[in-house]
Amino acid sequence: MQARISFITLAVPDLAAVRTFYVDGLGWAPALEEPDEVLMISVGERIVLSLWSEAGFEAEVGPIRRGAGLVPITLAHNVPTADAVDTVLEQARTAGAPEVSQGQWREWGGYSGYFADPAGFRWEIACNPGPIGQSVL
Template identity: 45%
Template sequence: MENLSAWGNVPVTIDRRISLITLGVADLARSTAFYERLGWSRSSASQGAITFIQLKGIVLALFSRAALAEDAGVENTPVGFSGVTLAHNVSNPQEVDAVVDFAISCGATLVKKPEKVFWGGYSGYFADPDGHLWEVAHNPFAPLDEQGHLSLPER
């Protein structure tokens, strides 16, 4: 029997995948240069405030630690914020709500209620039992492929 959410035919389970890992960094240019020295190429989807790097089946993002903490609604301290969030991207805003609600029902703590966000998408945050932050997001500018993977242009 499949459990369905209040949104209709949206399943109340979470697909076993991570779409994007965002690392909060002190100096975006320095961190971007480091990863480029590793041989990882910056995607053309990168912008002045964020670097995207396409990995195999996942995207790594580098973003200001202070800005990332502000986006999640947490303090920018080593105790209150690790500098890392895990992202689970979905196909539409209703799925964001359903996944966040499901995570809460599984014991997660709501950190930031899903809402429209400054970059044009829709997202919310929850913390796992150890306090690791997960962002659940719908990004209309980066659709998921047939396998549910986030895929960005190489250059």
């Protein structure tokens, strides 16, 4: 098996709200859309963000574990500068992100902040000056 991710699939409680956030708010274009079922967005070369309604996800994959706390995953979007981090965080705020942190310098040497989409998934917006961070720009 090759080391590669083709789809990131996230189960969301309100697909319409998530669509409004990503498509109308952030301006991302749907690659495939089945209302009330799934929204797929190409987010890079050969990688798709697949947002499923919870009901459809559970029917195919299995029951979702529910409880207090954050969803134990973050998605990351790297940008070349700290100013670009702040710009994207403000764009997320304007798009209606229910939670947006301020960008800050991190112990690992970069600058980042987080926002939540309407389903609670956290996106890290980061400027990572190290080689691994630069490799994804």
